[in-house]
Amino acid sequence: MAVFARTEDVYAAIGALFEWGSQDEELGPKIGKSGLTIRFIYHRPDAEITVDAKAAAPGGRHFAVHCGPSDLKADVTMEMDSDIAHTFWFGKMNLMTALARGQMKAVGPIQSILKLLPAIKPAYRKYPEIARSLGLPGGEA
Amino acid sequence: MTLEFTEFRVTTRVVAGWGLTASLDVELTRAGLERGLAVTDPGVRPLAERLLSAAPHHLIGLHDAVTPNSEVGQVERLAERARETDARFLLAVGGGSVIDTAKAAAIVLTEGGRLLDHQGVNVLTRPLFPVVAVPTTAGTGSEVTCYAVIRDASAAAKVIFTSEWLAPALAILDPALTLGLPPALTASTGMDALTHAVEAYLSNRAGPFSDAPALAALETICRHLPQAVGDGSDREARWHLLIASCQAGMAISWAMLGCAHALAHACGGLREVPHGVGNAILLPHCLEYNRPAVEARWWTLADAMGADPVKGVAALARRIGLPERLREVGVAEADLEPLAEAAILDGSIFTNPREATVEELVQILRAAY
Numbered sequence: 001m002a003v004f005a006r007t008e009d010v011y012a013a014i015g016a017l018f019e020w021g022s023q024d025e026e027l028g029p030k031i032g033k034s035g036l037t038i039r040f041i042y043h044r045p046d047a048e049i050t051v052d053a054k055a056a057a058p059g060g061r062h063f064a065v066h067c068g069p070s071d072l073k074a075d076v077t078m079e080m081d082s083d084i085a086h087t088f089w090f091g092k093m094n095l096m097t098a099l100a101r102g103q104m105k106a107v108g109p110i111q112s113i114l115k116l117l118p119a120i121k122p123a124y125r126k127y128p129e130i131a132r133s134l135g136l137p138g139g140e141a
Numbered sequence: 142m143t144l145e146f147t148e149f150r151v152t153t154r155v156v157a158g159w160g161l162t163a164s165l166d167v168e169l170t171r172a173g174l175e176r177g178l179a180v181t182d183p184g185v186r187p188l189a190e191r192l193l194s195a196a197p198h199h200l201i202g203l204h205d206a207v208t209p210n211s212e213v214g215q216v217e218r219l220a221e222r223a224r225e226t227d228a229r230f231l232l233a234v235g236g237g238s239v240i241d242t243a244k245a246a247a248i249v250l251t252e253g254g255r256l257l258d259h260q261g262v263n264v265l266t267r268p269l270f271p272v273v274a275v276p277t278t279a280g281t282g283s284e285v286t287c288y289a290v291i292r293d294a295s296a297a298a299k300v301i302f303t304s305e306w307l308a309p310a311l312a313i314l315d316p317a318l319t320l321g322l323p324p325a326l327t328a329s330t331g332m333d334a335l336t337h338a339v340e341a342y343l344s345n346r347a348g349p350f351s352d353a354p355a356l357a358a359l360e361t362i363c364r365h366l367p368q369a370v371g372d373g374s375d376r377e378a379r380w381h382l383l384i385a386s387c388q389a390g391m392a393i394s395w396a397m398l399g400c401a402h403a404l405a406h407a408c409g410g411l412r413e414v415p416h417g418v419g420n421a422i423l424l425p426h427c428l429e430y431n432r433p434a435v436e437a438r439w440w441t442l443a444d445a446m447g448a449d450p451v452k453g454v455a456a457l458a459r460r461i462g463l464p465e466r467l468r469e470v471g472v473a474e475a476d477l478e479p480l481a482e483a484a485i486l487d488g489s490i491f492t493n494p495r496e497a498t499v500e501e502l503v504q505i506l507r508a509a510y
Contacts, residue, residue, distance in 0.1 A: 076261075096346065096491060097146050105263040109300075111486040118496070 002044060003086045003136055010047035010082050013134055014040070015067040017089060017127050018051055021120075028062030030119035036112060039074035042082040050074065076108035086131070090138065091124035142437075149350030149395050152305060153274075153285045155387060157314035159380065162275060165313065166196040172311050174271060175199055178228035180219060180243045181235045182207045185277050188318055189234040192275065202226055207235065210413055211242040212292045213256050213300075220249035223270075230271040233309070236330065237281030237290070237416065240274045244289040244307050247272050257293065257300065265304040274309040277318045279369075279382035280330025280417055282337055282390020284312035290406065298410040301488045308394070314387060316379040324370045327382075328461040329417030331366040334386035335457070336420035338362065339428070339450070340399035341392035342442060343435045344492040348395065355392035359445045361385035363457065370461040400497050401427040403487035404506065407480045412471045421458040422467055425451045426508045434495040467510045477506040 004010050021027045032053050040049045050070040053063040066072070080088075084103050087093045095117065098104045106113070128138070156168060169177065177200045181189035186205045193200050204222050207215055219242060223231060233243035248259050250270040259265065274284035283289070289302045322330075338359035341351050362385050369378035404427070405419030428451045432439060439450065446453045455465070464470050472480070481502035484490060490497060497505075 094145065099262045100148065100346075101146065102263055105261070107261040107264050109260050109486075110262050111488055111491075114488075114491050115486055 002083055004045055004082045007045045007047045009134075010042055010045060011049070011067040013130055013136060014042075014085055014089065015049055015065065016130050017123055018049060018065040020126055020130070021123055022057060022061040022063050022065055024122060024126075027119060027122045031116060032057070032062030034112070034116060036075045037072050038113060039070070039072075039077045040085070041077060041079040042085055043079070044081050044083070047082060074108070076106060076110065076113050078113070079105040079107070086136065089123060089127035090131070144348055147348030147350065147395070149348070150305065151285055151391050151394065152308045153310065153312050155285060155312045155314065157384060159376070160315060160317050161313055162192055162315040162318060163195055165192055166199055168311065168313055169196055169199040169273070172273070174230045174273065174310075176201050176227065176229040177232045177273065178223050178226055178230075179203045179232045179234055180207060180239055181205050181233075182209070182239055185235045185239070188277055192232065192234055200232060201228060207239045207242045209238050209415070210292045210409055211238045212294045214294070216242050216245040216256050216291055217249060219243070219246040223250055230273060230310075232273045232275065234275045234277060236276065236278040237283045237333075240276065240281065240283040240309070241289040241291060243272045243274070244283070244309065245291050245302060246270075247307070248302065256291065260300060260302065262303060265306045267306065269306045272309040273311045273313065275313045275315065275318065276383065276386070278322060278326065278330040279319055279379070279386040280333040282334060282386050282393065284309055284314070285387055285390045286394050292410060298483055299406045299487070301406075303488065312387065314383050316376070316383045319379050319383060320374060322373060324373060324462065327373060328366070328370045328463050329415050329421065330386070331362060331369065331382060331417070331461070332421035332424075332458060332463060333417035334382070334389045335359065335362045335366070335454070336401050336405075336424050337389035337393045337398070338385075339424065339442065339454070340401060340489075341389065341396035343431060343438060343494050344396040344399055345494050346396045346492045351392040351396035354388040355396065356441070356445045358385040358389035358392065359442070362389075363446050363453070366457065367460055397492035398489035399427065399431065399493040400484065400490055400502065400505065402489035403484040403493070404480065404502065406487050406489065407483035408467070408470075408472060410483060411476060411480060414467075414470045414472065418463055418470055421454075421463045422465060422470070423505065423509050425455040426505045428454065429508075430497070430501065430505050431493065431495050467506065472510065474510060477503050477510060480506055
């Protein structure tokens, strides 16, 4: 059964994770320093989140998060099913394997975001908390 | 050891035989290919002309404007030439640069736009314009790999394109074409193939299907490379090296590479260090660095090489006359940090068995300097 019923559910979980990351003092500065604009396109249900570390973010955040369609030009676009993103943020999916198996598509210089992988480790601890608070299942691979 | 997931595929049909390209037309007919544009570099042009005369009904012309470390602009010019001549396939005759240029041009010919528009993973989703690869060096393995490495001069960096569709349709291995290779080129390309074999075996994606060709290639290269460098006319050594470099290419198609390649790509991008030379200099230091993470595989590697891996690689490179220090090949001490910064973004680094930091890469470079 699909984890997310509606687009809003994706924003409530994954969008909230990115919002948290933009203010987290461990993860935020590392993403902020990358200077990248990264777009995540999700399917089933469709959703779109853009993480923008290029422009100054509001309210002391390290980067801006836009849930919904955005006109910003992305450096890298990652595309996947929403359920795959859920499993990934639970820390239960290896990115390289997901790319090799075609579960994710990356457009652009993928190395620039692979470099960020060590930086996002704190998010693997945070996302299960967010998912549990929303009553979502446990990210089975 | 069990794995979460492994895979192996060689989509390229590989044919091999001494003097096989004399009957190139037979293989092109079997593959159903007509109106091919031969692609080569000026140094290999005489060989490419021989191939043109071996298949006059299948080939329509020759494009010889590829250089070592070929760049994005060269790829796009080749695609333009193929369009102008209404070519239906590309016959790449040469080393890694020529074959990778043809493979990258196939992206532009199939998908349109500019080459750099197509960077990424799983971006290419359909078969590409056909490429037939005829390697004239025994090193790159590009005749079977799903990669193309192209220099982006504007960024002074190498860009790696990865897709299963990048593997050529057909590879024709004719070791007779490698007979005239000068010793230095035999040595550097051979060390590139050896580095493929070693890094594929130690990669964090290594699996049972990639281990077998990697170890077979490694053993063969260690045995035959000195002979091929010492006596370029040794037919047996040439045969074995060409087969082994192709096997190593098969291994890296799944297992990918490691930090020696990431650093060698950076050296090639910034200082145009020949790829095989860069690998030969860096591999012993990368092995030393990676050893704590690959202890379980270390002795199998040593068995295949017939020597301690670190000492064995260094001794082999010395024996075949390659430089041993980065400072000998145009790298300055001030380059070390920028090189590490570039290498940490290289695709090869992500399958290195040990997660490297920029600081650790600088240490490796310093040790090799």
